Amino acid sequence: MSTPDADGSAEEYAGATGGEEVTRSGNSFAGDVWVNFKRWNVKAVRNPFVLVVSLAQPIIFLVLFTQVFGNVAGGAVEGATGGDISYETYLVPAIAIQVALAAAVTSGIGLVNDIENGMFEKVLVTPMNRTAVFLGKTAAEVFRIAIQIGIILGLGVLLGAEIATGLPGVIGIMGIGVLFSLWFVAFSNSLAILTRDQESTIIGANLLQFPLLFLSSAFLPLATLPGWIQTFARLNPVTYGVDATRSLMLDENVMTVIEVSWFDGTLNGVVPGVAVLAGIGLSFGAIAVYLLSRASSSDVK
Amino acid sequence: MSQQGSRTTADPSVDGDGVNRASERDSTERAAIDVDGLELTYSDGTTAVQGVDLTVPRGEFFGFLGPNGAGKTTTIKVFATLLSPTSGDVQVNGFDARSETRKIRETIGYMAQETSIDPELTAEENIRFACEAYGVPSGERAERVSELLSLVDLADVADKQAEEFSGGMKKRLDAATALAHRPPLVFLDEPTTGLDPKARNRLWEYFLRINDLGTTIFLTTQYLEEADQLCDRLAVILDGNIVADGSPDDLKREVGGEVLAIELERGDGVRERATTIAREFDAFADATVSETEDGISVTSEVARQYGTDLLVALRDAGLTVTGFNIRAPTLDDVFLAITGDEIDTAEMPDGDRGASQ
Known part of the structure; x- marks a missing residue:
């Protein structure tokens, strides 16, 4: 260590003052996570693109769909669910999932930007734990997703939606939204590493966003949709996310693609969705972790 | 040398x-x-x-x-x-x-x-x-x-x-x-x-x-x-x-001697001819001769001693010398001697990246 008690600034400077050991400086794992969590939160607030894309678009959907299709869709929704559920109530869980999807795209964009402006390499040269670096970044992103879902739920309630399970339901919907986002966070990061190009990542992730949303139970009950859409919807993670959040919203089992009767009522709609999403999240996460560790270690023999 | x-x-x-x-x-x-x-x-x-x-x-x-x-x-x-x-x-x-x-x-x-x-x-x-x-x-x-x-x-x-x-x-x-x-x-x-x-x-x-x-x-x-x-x-x-x-001083010293830079009036093949003349010049048998932007440069222990003779030889060959000077070697000369090429800073500032990608 350099002599800590030396009083001239020249003596204090660096570990190069003649000691046998060089000065080492680094953090704890939690410290590393926190540093990165903070950085990505600041960047999210600074970057209007992030907020506009991932929040404004779902809000527009929420308002337009309820106002334009509300009357027409309401009948189909009532027919399918059997109750007098307003289209607002029906739609809000889907918009919550849309927010998670749209926000997850920005995760990959953030990574591409880091690669392009050199911060990716700069961070690799620091002694920060690499797992902590990506944990901190992801934590910042899901934190933002949870807040944005909260905003959508609040707005939905203002427009007339009802959350039958109350505050616990709100927290549950946020939780499912965050869980749902993980596979798409992993997907957009994988895309980012593979393309290393901002436009490609945005296009790739955005192109997928609408087919995923429309070919699911998000906007209308599956029973009212053509057969091929129903088939696709069964394989679509959005369906599982939407049905799980919708079950919480309505406080009844509205899971359309898996039938279980392990519990009474609502949980039969929530638990299978959560399980499927966790599985998808883990699979995509594993791919992203593999690609990331390959990208952060060198391409040498 | x-x-x-x-x-x-x-x-x-x-x-x-x-x-x-x-x-x-x-x-x-x-x-x-x-x-x-x-x-x-x-x-x-x-x-x-x-x-x-x-x-x-x-x-x-x-x-x-x-x-x-x-x-x-x-x-x-x-x-x-x-x-x-x-x-x-x-x-x-x-x-x-x-x-x-x-x-x-x-x-x-x-x-x-x-x-x-x-x-x-x-x-x-x-x-x-x-x-x-x-x-x-x-x-x-x-x-x-x-x-x-x-x-x-x-x-x-x-x-x-x-x-x-x-x-x-x-x-x-x-x-x-x-x-x-x-x-x-x-x-x-x-x-x-x-x-x-x-x-x-x-x-x-x-x-x-x-x-x-x-x-x-x-x-x-x-x-x-x-x-x-x-x-x-x-x-x-x-x-x-x-x-x-x-x-840096060691490296410059190892280039040996001094550098005679000669400017020539432009023309087709002028620098090539001048280079040939300098290389065939007896006193500069061990010298490094290279073309520069506006003429040639000769690096030699005896650049100062025989420089004027070379200028005369160039004039006799019908080449017009527009300027010359004798200076101590710089790192550019070191680099030239080692790599056989002038370091190129202006054209390819990021060229080195190619190897790292």
Whole structure:
């Protein structure tokens, strides 16, 4: 260590003052996570693109769909669910999932930007734990997703939606939204590493966003949709996310693609969705972790 | 004379003045960098570096020169743990570059060739992030941040986002972040490429200052003047091998003699004819003759003595000499002698990256 008690600034400077050991400086794992969590939160607030894309678009959907299709869709929704559920109530869980999807795209964009402006390499040269670096970044992103879902739920309630399970339901919907986002966070990061190009990542992730949303139970009950859409919807993670959040919203089992009767009522709609999403999240996460560790270690023999 | 390519490795015994090499070899653990037989082959089969031996004692201002694609950036990335050596033994600050990468990262600063800052963060936030990433104690951060900001002359724009900065400001900010944790060893990969002379001078001053405070500096540059002014010792890498090593003065001395630069009136084949005449000139049998932008240059021990005779010979051959001068060799001449090519700074400022991608 350099002599800590030396009083001239020249003596204090660096570990190069003649000691046998060089000065080492680094953090704890939690410290590393926190540093990165903070950085990505600041960047999210600074970057209007992030907020506009991932929040404004779902809000527009929420308002337009309820106002334009509300009357027409309401009948189909009532027919399918059997109750007098307003289209607002029906739609809000889907918009919550849309927010998670749209926000997850920005995760990959953030990574591409880091690669392009050199911060990716700069961070690799620091002694920060690499797992902590990506944990901190992801934590910042899901934190933002949870807040944005909260905003959508609040707005939905203002427009007339009802959350039958109350505050616990709100927290549950946020939780499912965050869980749902993980596979798409992993997907957009994988895309980012593979393309290393901002436009490609945005296009790739955005192109997928609408087919995923429309070919699911998000906007209308599956029973009212053509057969091929129903088939696709069964394989679509959005369906599982939407049905799980919708079950919480309505406080009844509205899971359309898996039938279980392990519990009474609502949980039969929530638990299978959560399980499927966790599985998808883990699979995509594993791919992203593999690609990331390959990208952060060198391409040498 | 001037065939320094025959010195294939950095042989410490050749070193002349300034640095006491013998005592350094007594304790290689005290060397900032100690490399033995470094080889690096990329996964596509390209060998970027082969058989590099190098020792940089602590506290030295070391310059690493070479033409584009010679392996400078690759070598620096091995030292900074971004690339893992294919073979050879690499010790940085006494730690092994394969098994103790984290310890190396804790003890070095690295300024990449491409400016690396977060444009969405302010100048202050960029430096603060670096302080936090390197675990500078929270009590010292505020002072360290303001000290670095004023050091690189960005205190006035501390709260501005870096995306608004000019290229020079970004480079200075990048330098500040590489030094946030006061590392004992700093790697600077072409830190002044693309800067205007004023910004370059300011960075030079700063590098010299931290070197005076004991920081070992490992610098690559395409500006030979920069290497000449800053470095205690230089090594030249060519095609992945170190081909020359020594203090700037040593290297210049080894070029031998003086340089006679002759300007000729332009015309078809004028320079070629003049080169032939100079090469066939008896007194300059051992000289290095090369074409320059506006004439030829002859490097020889006897340039001063027989220079006028050559001028006469050129005139007799019908060539018009428009100017001439005799000067001591510069690092450009050293570089020319070693690599057989002039260093090209203007056209390919980022050319070296090719090898690293």
